[in-house]
Amino acid sequence: MSLPHAILTALLEKPSSGLELTRRFDRSIGYFWSATHQQIYRELGKLEQAGHIRALPSETPARGQKKEYEVLPAGRAELAEWTRRVEDPKPIRSALLLRLRAAAVVGTEGMADELRRHLALHQAQLDEYLGMEKRQFPPERDTEADRLRHLVLRGGIELERFWVVWLTEALEGLDGLEARDRTGP
């Protein structure tokens, strides 16, 4: 039940249309909770029905026309209630770790290339986060909201750093194994 709350947060930061939300998800909130435009439109409909958001009055409320939403008091209350809820962390799901484990049984062929590819992707994501950190959180700004958002971004940064470090180590180990396969133990 996180998507509606992700949307409420985004809309509180700035009232937006469905497509604008989709784009903002691709750049910021979506780094921790991604969503496609179809999910977002559907969820906007539900949130509107529930009285948590409303469409800003517009001259031409028709298909193909931009429709902007803003959060109503009930939506803000729901979001606040959500932040205070007790909710256990969900176990991570990593197809890559799973595939490596499968490779332990059926062989590591092709794995090293795939790890290198993932390493490059995580390195790129890390660089992007570091750029965002520099641009959005210069040392002088320091409101409470800024500090919290910075904390969240630091989480993203350290997670990507974890992957970069782990993948680098994994590749060293795997290259060792593959060299041994080629030359014999």
Place this chain on the structure above:
Amino acid sequence: MSLPHAILTALLEKPSSGLELTRRFDRSIGYFWSATHQQIYRELGKLEQAGHIRALPSETPARGQKKEYEVLPAGRAELAEWTRRVEDPKPIRSALLLRLRAAAVVGTEGMADELRRHLALHQAQLDEYLGMEKRQFPPERDTEADRLRHLVLRGGIELERFWVVWLTEALEGLDGLEARDRTGP
């Protein structure tokens, strides 16, 4: 499409019944791809239909009776093909990071307690992984499969370590904010 492959891997490591698989998921593979017994039974049915696994012959193949499965060559081939596939990492989903971001907008009340609770849970998981590492990967054992499985466990360990470090820092930041709220800036 990872669950069937997680099951194939587990069955290759050791032929099992549905309930045995469920328990093994709770302890090992499930750390990176969790699943409930309902998901597992449903998937076992599909894998059997697809000819990837088969039930070991039994005298009484009835409801309430244990039914053991083993992997057929086609299943092993499918798993090997999967490990060689090109597949991008999926963006992480963390409801906690999301909730912290929401708290930046609607207030941090209750957040510190929740972070402390998560910190304790991740610390416990880390300790469990470290215990598994000690028991399952003593320095002397060093087959290829062992090294790969150890690598996967190291991934789990470092991920939990990330959470422990990040949550500790986050709590320091948050306590600073809340102290400032109480005493004024």
Place this chain on the structure above:
DNA sequence: GGGTACATGTAAATAGTTACATGATTGG
């Protein structure tokens, strides 16, 4: 007027969760 980007949406399929049903085996 034709293409492209913008914008919203429907439909269907897959994946995951939650609640409940049913039968076997075993120990008291």
Place this chain on the structure above:
DNA sequence: CCAATCATGTAACTATTTACATGTACCC
């Protein structure tokens, strides 16, 4: 025999993904 545990399964619901449909606005 009854409760607890083991074991398999059905059903319904929620969430997510993928493919496609439709309409508007603007530029050439």
